[in-house]
Amino acid sequence: MEITENLRVLLDTGEDWERKNTSLPGVSIIRLPATRSRPASLAMEVNPVDENGRPMKKKGIMVMGRTELLAFRQIFVNEKLEQLLTAVEAVLPEKKGAKKISGEILEI
Numbered sequence: 887m888e889i890t891e892n893l894r895v896l897l898d899t900g901e902d903w904e905r906k907n908t909s910l911p912g913v914s915i916i917r918l919p920a921t922r923s924r925p926a927s928l929a930m931e932v933n934p935v936d937e938n939g940r941p942m943k944k945k946g947i948m949v950m951g952r953t954e955l956l957a958f959r960q961i962f963v964n965e966k967l968e969q970l971l972t973a974v975e976a977v978l979p980e981k982k983g984a985k986k987i988s989g990e991i992l993e994i
Contacts, residue, residue, distance in 0.1 A: 897928055911935050916948070930955075 893915065896906055902919035912934045920926040933946025949955050961967060 893928060897926060902926070905931070911939070912941070912946070914946075 892906075896904065896915065896917055900906075900917040902917065904917045906915045908914060912932060914931050914933075916929050916931050918927045918929055927950065930949045931946040932949060933941045933943050936942055947958065949958065
């Protein structure tokens with residue numbers, strides 16, 4: 887079955903808030919319920935996974951269209967975002983039991 891056919895089946899027969907994992911780690915498809923102003927729809931949820939395959943956050947980022955995806959991409963590649971996050975981390979207290987990350991980096 888082709889991906890668009892699988893998505894059509896999920897949209898037409900799936901339960902509200904049903905989640906389907908994809909072959910892309912950290913990416914799933916969610917069937918959103920109908921509202922007064924729109925029919926049921928699908929959204930992509932992006933939630934990175936840890937080394938054990940578990941989601942890193944309770945909820946990921948919901949993306950409902952190409953325009954949103956492009957907007958998120960522009961935000962995430964902005965150098966100032968990393969600078970802001972570094973400043974935020976500098977003022978937060980260290981988490982108890984937090985593992986120290988080695989300074990070694992594997993160049994890819």
